[in-house]
Amino acid sequence: MDSGLPLKRTIADQVAELVRQRILTGQLKGGQPIRQEHLAAELGVSRIPLREALKQLAAEGFVTIASHKGAVVAELSIAEVEELFDIRVRLESWLLQLAIPALTERDLAALERNLDEQRRPDVLPRWGDINWRFHEIMYLPAGRPITLKMLKNIHDKIDRYLRLEVTMRSGFDRALREHDGLIAFCRARDVPAAVSLLERHIRDTARGLIASLKMQ
Amino acid sequence: MDSGLPLKRTIADQVAELVRQRILTGQLKGGQPIRQEHLAAELGVSRIPLREALKQLAAEGFVTIASHKGAVVAELSIAEVEELFDIRVRLESWLLQLAIPALTERDLAALERNLDEQRRPDVLPRWGDINWRFHEIMYLPAGRPITLKMLKNIHDKIDRYLRLEVTMRSGFDRALREHDGLIAFCRARDVPAAVSLLERHIRDTARGLIASLKMQ
């Protein structure tokens, strides 16, 4: 039983993941053009697998490709960021509501462990991943894998911008407190309270990020 | 002003659209393997643009690719179909609620015209498209383009299976009546009634489709 990923990873797949990571970590910045020959040479591959990777990333929304002009790292407008957060509210509150009755003690323990990780001082570079994992653990028992995949994609797109905001620490402690509260409500199986807090949590995150985006 | 599509369409893009259409219309059936050389020869192109098209379709969820084994037309399990309809309920009811206050007389007229098309006797082969357009017209004034794109993708995936059900005419008249009712509630700006009917409409469609899927 595999994890859905191909065991024999092709070069194109590896390149896709690597370029995606570079976009998420900001090594490739929004609006930056991607020169195929240059990047392919840097990675030690030909342009063919790189092009296939770019096609996939374009379908996922991380780059935009214009014929004969090349690929550029996608940028999100403030309106688009707001829309993504709105989608999150609708889908995540639904998943949480489905998941709470199915949450096991093991799940709750995993959430606690995740929260401990979030409290470590050196968390910043990996915070995007860990934060997503927290939400993923909560939603997994809902048994809605397609929705979860869509949300993962949305989180990734937001992540790159969230990094800015988290770095300046403004909404960081708040997020921790809200995560803590979510676990408590989940443990108490209090669906309305948990959903309401989750919605506030997402909207708070959105507000903080959009505020810091508007500054620049 | 273009429609967002590249004016100079590359072969890979044309192939992607063509293969997607073949999947939606059932010319390529679920589970069927796609032999690159064969299909490329049939289309009169090399394998390179076809492979790029397949990568894109894989990211969109229309095919699945296994390394060194090739692409196969994706199949949806009943659970997956149910999940897609659930996502539709959450997102479409939200969009409709946003859209109703913004609907213009022109929009309502467009909905009426669309309904006339649905009533024509020769509608069956194009019904998937027309049905989507009905919903699209309703949601467009909500001003949520990303959500709309996601929904379009979901509709397309469902479409292929819906074709079976619609062909046997079971849920067809019901869908027409519900569309008619939706226009009425939109015109009256009755958000709760419209949303409630829309949710029932989507769930009715789901029920009918899933029932006919379970038969086979």
Added chain:
DNA sequence: CGGATGTATATTGTATACAATTTTAGAGTA
């Protein structure tokens, strides 16, 4: 001097050729 036009260069798009992997078929054996 400004603008159009043509040409050179750079970059992307596609075809062909080759390498790697999987699948298939058959021989051999218990």
Added chain:
DNA sequence: TACTCTAAAATTGTATACAATATACATCCG
């Protein structure tokens, strides 16, 4: 017969070579 092993065939994955397109720049004309 059933099974395993092996090698050939089929298929996919990648590199190289070439074609098509876009961009940059110089030249010509007003």
